Amino acid sequence: QVQLVESGGGLVQPGASLRLSCVTSGLTLDDFAIGWFRQAPGKEREGVSCASSYGATFESESVKGRFTIVRENAENTVYLQMNNLKPEDSAVYFCAADYYSCGSSWYRGRFAHWGQGTLVNVSS
Numbered sequence: 001q002v003q004l005v006e007s008g009g010g011l012v013q014p015g016a017s018l019r020l021s022c023v024t025s026g027l028t029l030d031d032f033a034i035g036w037f038r039q040a041p042g043k044e045r046e047g048v049s050c051a052s053s054y055g056a057t058f059e060s061e062s063v064k065g066r067f068t069i070v071r072e073n074a075e076n077t078v079y080l081q082m083n084n085l086k087p088e089d090s091a092v093y094f095c096a097a098d099y100y101s102c103g104s105s106w107y108r109g110r111f112a113h114w115g116q117g118t119l120v121n122v123s124s
Contacts, residue, residue, distance in 0.1 A: 002026040002113045004095050009118035012085055020080040020118060022095030027113075029071070033102045034078040036069060037109055038091035038120075047107025048093070049080060053100050060107060063089075085122045092117040 008020040035050040049069040050058045070079045096111035
C-alpha cells in the first residue's frame with residue numbers, strides 16, 4: 001500500500017523559509033516521480049514543482065527561483081525547500097507520486113497517489 005505523508009507546514013512571516021517533507025512508503029522511490037501541489041481556500045489546485053525519477057525537475061513560474069524540490073531516495077523522502085515566502089503562497093500543500101516521469105502536463109495533477117496535505121500560512 002502506497003502512502004505519502006507530508007509535514008513541515010506552519011505559520012511564518014513573509015520572507016521566511018520552510019522545508020516541507022514528503023515521506024513515502026510502499027513504493028520504490030527511485031522509480032517514481034514526485035510532485036508538489038497546493039490549494040488555497042476557494043482556489044483550484046495548482047502544480048508547484050515536480051521531480052522525475054531520473055532527476056529532471058520542474059517548477060511553476062510563481063515559485064521559480066524561490067522553491068526547490070530535492071529528492072533523497074535513500075531516505076524515501078522528497079523535500080520542498082521554500083524560501084522568501086509570500087502571503088500568496090499560503091495553502092495546503094500536497095505531495096503526489098506517479099510512475100517514472102513528471103510528464104509535460106505534470107501541473108494538471110494526474111498522479112496516482114496522494115498525501116493528506118500540510119498547511120502553510122504566510123502572514124504578518
